[in-house]
Amino acid sequence: MPDLSKDELEIIFLSLIGAIIGLYLFYAGFRELQIKRIIQNTPTSKINTGAVGTNVEVKGRIIAEKDKIVRAPISGRPCALFNIEIQKWQRDRKSGFSRNRSLFSLGERRGWQRGRWVTIASFFSDAGFYVDDDSGANAMVLVEGATVNRSGTTQDYECSSNEFSTMDPDLYAVLDQNKRKIRSFKLKDSSWLLSNDYRFREWCFVPGEEVFVLGYADSNLKLARPKKAGVKFFLEAKKLIRKNKELQKRLDTNQDGKLDYYELERGAQAVAKKLSARYSKQKLEELAAKTKMVFRKESKHPFVLSNRHEDNLVSHMGRWATVKIWGGPIITIGAGAYFFSSFFI
Template sequence: MLLDLHLTADTQWLLALLCLVAIAVALWFVFSRLARYRLIADTPTARIRSAPQGYVELIGHVIAGEDGNLRAPLSGRPCAWYAYRVEELDDDGRTRWRLLRSGRSNEWFQINDGTGTCLVDPDGAEISTLHKHSWRAHTAFPAGLEQHPQGAAALLSLQRGEERYRFTEWLILEHEAIYALGHFHTLGGGRDQLDLNQAVRERLSHWKQDPEALLARFDHDGDGRIDLDEWQTARETALQEAQAEQQALHALPSMHVLRDPQQPRKPYLLSTHDETRLMLRFRLLSAGCFLAALIFFWLFIEVMLAK
């Protein structure tokens, strides 16, 4: 074999086990990336105005949420979505970055494809963006030393000219083209139907939790208890309120929402890369993981044949 390994029995079995685990992990990534590639390739693009309810693919342009653009926490740039990471260079003499803090926005934004607008809940989504920026600085806070929890140490670092902190930011900007694959649901427009019997039961149960208010509202004869006739009046009142709620739902305009399907075989993807580039990315990732699996399989054979 190519490697002339000399291993003890315990080391040989330990390395063999590690190789098998690595092969399993690499193959899992192969099939998961291929599954995403096939989903993107096989799912037809829907139009928001006529999209079916369920798992759909949308392509459109980003519109900021109802409260307008967000501000990216590191660069301060206006955006519809952001994620960031702040790292510090360790003092061990090697180039190793230690995570200080990270985060991402969960505020909703919108997609418009020319036929309609859809609200997008980014929570739980796998998000890839064209706008990724990374830079270094002397302090852990881009705004300056006054925010640094260790101001003296940061000032000394600045005087030495060391850029010990690395910032990385991912952004989705308003008006960018965006690809989305997730669970599409339309609210309002007469689509939402209440279970009137269930709604009545819930109201009555809620009223029972406050006996004094129940008596004040329905004890018409003032005897301190709710008799059968008064309870029937309470049921009729609960039904009328449920019917009024149903009418209010019917009067709401249609509102389209895209969110996480929360199903293992249906990933939630948002990307400002175009569909073709996204498919290529998953194919390359799958190929790279397959190559890694082959390398670990070769190492496994080398370890097993070691003397």
């Protein structure tokens, strides 16, 4: 095998990546088309009469008691559940267009840099929420693993990695609380020379919002015991306060520029209470008594959650499925043409 130059290896790599992306889009398009047809062929059921143990389609409003409602860290919006997607700005090694990168160099531009945002981690604020359709029963939706199709805008917050300690304290607190879910991201200040740009993207579901759910309906509901603000949460809160200068300023009640013992203790108690807030035992038992089914991710079953009307959802999925089914082969053929033209023309 002849020795290949760096540019030739790059051409082979980019062509291969393009072909893989094209094939994946083609597969994903057919998968979405299949789910779209399942939605169209599955009648909407009432929760109290839905057939547990099969694919069920329901529509209802999100319910949440006062101590379950959380405040989204970026928008400040009260919600039943929010999602934070962490994206890193990935700069192109070569800016602009060149013969060797003309097929794949399209992207966003931030100032003088060309590149794109790449999602590196994502997490939900909670396991899920309850849905009520006025049928006398409710359903629990465990969101992890669902295909979420939302209408509406997201809220973004951008920050460099050398400025994490000065970011919005509410966002910092949420990221620190969920650090075990986002191990591919480290909430630690870097040096200015080694800093990277990050974008934190938020969306949320709010109490009273009407949602559409299609998925495997399970009847097995195991209630989690409500957590108390014990020693574990108190120590966690203290650690969080000591790391966040903005949070320290907010808890400095006498404004002397430093936290004394009593300010730290009071602040840690308040933060610990927020960390451990969940449904009360009484409310959990009340909700459980009315819960007919639980939606969760199951292999070989579609799981779709949306705030769109069903007709709008089907239309939206159909458009994107068509784009992927046709666009995938075009990208694959383009990658092959790029490879052929680079070596043989």
